[in-house]
Amino acid sequence: MVIETTWLRWIVALPALGVLFNVFVGRRATGAVKLVGPGVVGAAFALAVWAALRRPEGGALHDHVYTWIVAGPFRAEAGLSFDALAMVMTLVVTGVGFLIHVYSVGYMHGDRGFARYFAYLNLFTTAMLILVLADNLVLLFVGWEGVGLCSYLLIGFWYEKPENAAAGKKAFLVNRVGDAGFLLGLFLVVATLGGHGIWTLDVATIQENRALLKDVAWLVCLLLFVGATGKSAQLPLYVWLPDAMAGPTPVSALIHAATMVTAGVYMIARLHFLYALAPAALAVVAVVGALTALFAAAVATAQMDIKKVLAYSTVSQLGYMFLGLGVGATGAAVFHLVTHAFFKALLFLGAGSVIHGLGGEQDMERMGGLGTRMRITFVTMAAGTLAIAGVPPFSGFFSKDEILWNACAGAFPVLGVIGLLVAFLTAFYTGRLFCMTFFGECRASEDVQHHLHESPAVMTLPLVVLAVLACAGGFLDVPGLLGGEGHEAHAPLAFMLLATALAAGGLGLAWALYVKWPGLPSLVAWRLGAFYRLVRDKFRVDELYDAAVVRPVFALAEVSATRIDPQLIDGAVNGAGRVVSATSGAWRRYQTGNVQHYALSFLAGALALLGYWVTR
Amino acid sequence: MTPPLAWYLGLSAVLFAIGVLGVLIRRNVIVIFMAIELMLNAVNLSFVALARSSGSMDGQVIVFFVMTVAAAEAAVGLAIILSMFRNRETTNADELATLRW
Numbered sequence: 158m159v160i161e162t163t164w165l166r167w168i169v170a171l172p173a174l175g176v177l178f179n180v181f182v183g184r185r186a187t188g189a190v191k192l193v194g195p196g197v198v199g200a201a202f203a204l205a206v207w208a209a210l211r212r213p214e215g216g217a218l219h220d221h222v223y224t225w226i227v228a229g230p231f232r233a234e235a236g237l238s239f240d241a242l243a244m245v246m247t248l249v250v251t252g253v254g255f256l257i258h259v260y261s262v263g264y265m266h267g268d269r270g271f272a273r274y275f276a277y278l279n280l281f282t283t284a285m286l287i288l289v290l291a292d293n294l295v296l297l298f299v300g301w302e303g304v305g306l307c308s309y310l311l312i313g314f315w316y317e318k319p320e321n322a323a324a325g326k327k328a329f330l331v332n333r334v335g336d337a338g339f340l341l342g343l344f345l346v347v348a349t350l351g352g353h354g355i356w357t358l359d360v361a362t363i364q365e366n367r368a369l370l371k372d373v374a375w376l377v378c379l380l381l382f383v384g385a386t387g388k389s390a391q392l393p394l395y396v397w398l399p400d401a402m403a404g405p406t407p408v409s410a411l412i413h414a415a416t417m418v419t420a421g422v423y424m425i426a427r428l429h430f431l432y433a434l435a436p437a438a439l440a441v442v443a444v445v446g447a448l449t450a451l452f453a454a455a456v457a458t459a460q461m462d463i464k465k466v467l468a469y470s471t472v473s474q475l476g477y478m479f480l481g482l483g484v485g486a487t488g489a490a491v492f493h494l495v496t497h498a499f500f501k502a503l504l505f506l507g508a509g510s511v512i513h514g515l516g517g518e519q520d521m522e523r524m525g526g527l528g529t530r531m532r533i534t535f536v537t538m539a540a541g542t543l544a545i546a547g548v549p550p551f552s553g554f555f556s557k558d559e560i561l562w563n564a565c566a567g568a569f570p571v572l573g574v575i576g577l578l579v580a581f582l583t584a585f586y587t588g589r590l591f592c593m594t595f596f597g598e599c600r601a602s603e604d605v606q607h608h609l610h611e612s613p614a615v616m617t618l619p620l621v622v623l624a625v626l627a628c629a630g631g632f633l634d635v636p637g638l639l640g641g642e643g644h645e646a647h648a649p650l651a652f653m654l655l656a657t658a659l660a661a662g663g664l665g666l667a668w669a670l671y672v673k674w675p676g677l678p679s680l681v682a683w684r685l686g687a688f689y690r691l692v693r694d695k696f697r698v699d700e701l702y703d704a705a706v707v708r709p710v711f712a713l714a715e716v717s718a719t720r721i722d723p724q725l726i727d728g729a730v731n732g733a734g735r736v737v738s739a740t741s742g743a744w745r746r747y748q749t750g751n752v753q754h755y756a757l758s759f760l761a762g763a764l765a766l767l768g769y770w771v772t773r
Numbered sequence: 774m775t776p777p778l779a780w781y782l783g784l785s786a787v788l789f790a791i792g793v794l795g796v797l798i799r800r801n802v803i804v805i806f807m808a809i810e811l812m813l814n815a816v817n818l819s820f821v822a823l824a825r826s827s828g829s830m831d832g833q834v835i836v837f838f839v840m841t842v843a844a845a846e847a848a849v850g851l852a853i854i855l856s857m858f859r860n861r862e863t864t865n866a867d868e869l870a871t872l873r874w
Contacts, residue, residue, distance in 0.1 A: 751866065752869075753866055757797055
């Protein structure tokens with residue numbers, strides 16, 4: 158059942174109004190930005206809650222705003238659809254988004270670009286809401302590109318530093334690669350359905366007519382998945398996400414952990430009926446997800462930058478979600494998306510609080526012993542750590558367990574085993590992060606220790622709320638809410654015990670290595686030698702891409718700039734000019750500019766005409 | 774006893790030829806301008822003579838138009854010459870040859 162409304166659009170419009178305010182008024186009214194920036198997102202959240210209450214059981218709310226594109230037979234509407242999946246996403250985007258907006262008021266306090274920051278953040282919220290609420294793939298693509306733009310703008314927010322600007326550019330370019338695949342997928346859908354007289358990308362219409370797409374479904378799914386690997390940072394296009402940590406920490410929490418990077422997961426969950434037609438494409442999704450999870454978790458164990466650990470952790474957790482999607486457990490994947498949004502936003506904001514308290518320090522080598530100095534951050538981060546490690550009854554346990562059990566019970570149990578290994582690694586690297594930050598001796602300099610302080614309430618309050626969500630989020634029945642996924646099995650008790658044991662083992666190992674015997678890690682690293690250095694250097698993938706892609710492209714550009722452009726292109730243009738001036742050189746001598754010469758040729762012409770008429 | 778038509782036309786042709794030569798040969802723009810006026814009046818003369826001999830008024834009417842145009846042309850032309858002289862301090866046609874490639 159679908160109910161037509163005319164107020165759903167305000168969920169999108171409110172943050173958009175916030176953008177206008179922050180752009181045009183914000184710079185002169187910083188005090189108002191503090192209220193308007195988070196306020197519009199809070200209002201959108203309230204409206205989303207209202208919509209969730211009004212949504213009919215098992216149905217959707219729909220809002221047709223206007224007819225956007227009419228091109229020949231092709232039509233695209235600007236329409237919003239609020240079904241169960243969109244509801245979950247909207248509540249996460251506006252709810253977590255609101256908390257992070259509030260946190261940002263404290264974190265960005267006194268920054269020169271305060272209004273600009275909130276303009277970008279509100280613009281991001283607008284684009285993300287368009288993405289999740291769009292009822293057709295064209296409008297979804299608008300949101301898809303919009304969040305990419307905001308990601309670029311916010312990574313390079315402190316653009317005075319060249320490496321920040323470079324990180325933004327890298328994110329944008331890597332995403333372009335994925336988006337090209339996404340667009341090709343859309344073109345293929347339009348062309349195939351258009352061949353049968355259906356000229357639309359409306360999701361409901363595609364679902365009704367999915368039988369027509371049977372032959373090309375595998376290619377469509379793979380192309381769309383290329384887009385998802387770009388946006389959701391999967392192998393091989395994940396490289397931009399760790400660099401994206403150059404942006405302000407709340408941005409890392411909102412865009413590069415909780416919401417935007419889950420767009421690929423959302424898109425595949427939205428089109429799961431299409432993926433169901435292509436088991437081969439689903440297998441690719443599952444394998445890529447599992448490998449990404451393992452790869453990123455391994456890298457995370459050897460990073461020293463607190464935000465880099467969390468960034469690779471995000472890549473790894475996104476891999477879990479794709480693994481869930483790939484084995485057909487859509488509900489579990491979206492469930493993990495939600496719980497991940499809670500605990501990863503919490504971990505990032507907690508890390509931001511630590512960085513804030515230490516005056517910008519991000520290296521875990523110079524942290525430690527903060528547990529007693531930053532009580533609230535310590536306790537909330539503990540909740541986040543237990544949640545991501547998968548300790549019951551924290552939220553991560555439930556969602557991760559469902560994915561892993563479905564993977565083990567699916568067609569490729571080996572993927573489930575990889576997933577369990579990743580669960581152990583996850584517990585280890587988060588435990589390591591937690592221990593190095595909050596336990597042991599404080600390794601910060603005297604000066605930094607002197608200024609060490611707990612963050613203000615505007616920052617700790619969102620932490621507390623998120624900590625509560627990270628604790629209790631596992632009791633939300635997201636898979637049940639999405640419905641129709643009855644085949645998703647719930648894990649048996651033995652499996653739960655195994656997963657819990659792995660989580661406890663990982664955390665225990667981290668405790669042993671980084672609190673009990675702090676001399677041991679360097680010994681282990683020394684023993685592992687080259688392998689350790691390989692992991693610490695992130696398997697040197699950036700260097701590989703640099704050699705395989707970036708430098709050849711630069712070389713090609715160099716050839717174009719020094720050979721093709723000046724010689725071939727300029728040669729053709731200048732050659733054409735030279736031919737014209739050579740042929741016209743003779744003629745232009747007749748244009749002396751002297752009136753009497755012209756008058757003489759008048760006379761000659763007149764006499765010639767006269768002679769012609771007389772002698773004829 | 775009026776002179777025959779041929780005399781009038783002959784005078785007109787002579788005046789016109791003088792005008793053409795003046796335009797082509799002289800270098801002073803004002804003289805060139807006067808030579809153009811001379812050509813116009815040569816044509817006027819033949820119009821009037823032909824109108825008289827054929828008994829039609831058409832030619833005389835045309836002459837009024839020509840005189841009107843000549844007056845307008847004189848006003849515009851003299852204004853151009855004046856401003857050229859102000860800018861270039863010359864009325865020599867050979868030196869006013871910059872309006873070209």
